[in-house]
Every structure is written in C-alpha cells, then in structure tokens.
Amino acid sequence: MQLPPLSRAPFRRQPEDMVRRFDHWLESEAGQAVLAAERSMVAEWLPKLVGQRALEISGGRGRDLLAGIRLPWRCSVTPVPDPDGDRRVRDPECAAEERPPVRVQACPEALPVAKNSVDVVLLHHGLEFQDNPHLVLREAASCVAPGGTIAVLGFHPLSVMGLARWLRGGANRPGWNGRYFRPYRVSDWLHVLGFEVEGLAGGFYNLPLGDRGRARLRWLEWLGGKLWWRFGGVYLLVARKRAAMMRPLAPQRAFSRQRPTVVSVPVARWRQERNTE
Secondary structure (H helix, E strand, O other), X not given: OOOOOOOOOOOOOOOOOHHHHHHHHOOOHHHHHHHHHHHHHHHHHHHHOOOOEEEEEEOOOOOOOOXXXXXXXXXXXXXXXXXXXXXXXXXXXXXXXXXXXXXXXXXXXXXXXXXXXXXXXXXXXXXOOOOOHHHHHHHHHHHEEEEEEEEEEEEOXXXXXXXXXXXXXXXXXXXXXXXXXXXXXXXXXXXXXXXXXXXXXXXXXXXXXXXXXXXXXXXXXXXXXXXXXXXXXXXXXXXXXXXXXXXXXXXXXXXXXXXXXXXXXXXXXXXXXXXXX
C-alpha cells in the first residue's frame, strides 16, 4: 500500500523578522512614496464612512492612515511596539482632534477585539507578510459589525512593481518580498466571509526606488493613471458586511378582530345528547 504524501501548508513561512524589516523599509524614500500614494487613496474614501468605531490593523508599526476619519473612536493594532506612541499621547500641546488613536500591540491572527463591534476596519498590508493570511482576514472580518465596512490595502502582483520584482536581485528586500495577492482573489475570500465588494482603487504606478530613480521613471505614473489604473502598485479594496434582512409584518388594524373558532359536531351525536336530556 502506497502512503499518500503529507500535505504542506498552503503558504510558505515568512522570516521571523520580516515584519520589522518591512516596517523599517517604510521609513525609506521608496516606502514613504508608497505611503503617500496610500494616504491619498484612503483620504478619498474616508468621507463616505459613518459609524462609531474604527480599527486599523497594520502589518508593521501603525501609520495612522485613518487620521481624517469622522468616527469618534479609533484604535490601531500593530504586531510591533511603537516607540513614539507614549510621547505623542502625553504631549499637552496636541489638540483633541489630532491625538493619535489607542494603540494595542497584538498578533493579527488573534485580535483582542470583540466580534461585531467595529464599524470600519482597515487592513494595511496585513496579508503579504503573514504565515496564515486566511486567518488574519477572518479575524479582521469577525470584528466588523453587520453593515460595517472593511478595506484591504495591499500590493498588486500584476502591477509594474509586482512584475519587476522577478527581474531584479532584490528578492530579500521587504518592498519586493512577500506574497502579493490579487484583489480578485481577496474579494473571493471576502465573499466567503459574508461581504459584498463595493469598489477598487489603485495607485503608485512607479517602481519602489529612491527619489532620483522615481524621477527618471515619472512617465510611468502618467501612463499608469491613464491606461492601467486598475493595476497600480498598491490597491484599496472596499467591502461591506451583509446584514440580516427582516421582513416586517403587516400591522393589525384596531377594528379587526379574530373570528371565533367554530368546532363542528356530528349531527347524530347532537341528537343523542338531546334525547338523553
């Protein structure tokens, strides 16, 4: 009898320090350019949001991409600590509307958030550098209340940035390494979790290089915005959680009364009872 091969994990394991390396890469010139494109996409989406609570789940240190949201309560969950978080919170000169959100250090695969308790969830590169992206997305989706919104920021594998990483020797760099998931694949996962996709936005059509390198390839930004706007280096996928539909009952009128129940009695039995009397 031939034994079947042992099934492996569907995704390869990432290095233990990949999250910190990616967070350090975001501080570079290329990372700042990517963050600028992401902030512009999120800024166009924020005015449409309503609710009470917003949650940002970051793949590195929290970048506070929900700073312009109108919701009164914000929270940021990060897998690495923020060294400047305490200093910003204790700053007395910071206005109330400019204060950073509540920051919690936790694993994205086990969020310390109650289910169906958040109206808006932003997943900022939380799938590319995780060992189990399915579990991360399921945890984020479970926090969304019925009728709430979830947004996924990720790298597009069919973009100029996604295709160029296979042509250069920077496979170990966080900007090029990782698993890039197509937005259509992420939308399929969200459909299984009970979400309806509302729209897709793309941005950053250049390569993640320094300022000089991106200046030389500035024509890619113009062509990308005109020809392949859906295939930007980063994308923003927005979906809404389905809510249970209830069919209201027809109102009962005040003058409508239920008719008395009539019990049929056989005629022979009725005659027998009359004769007995």
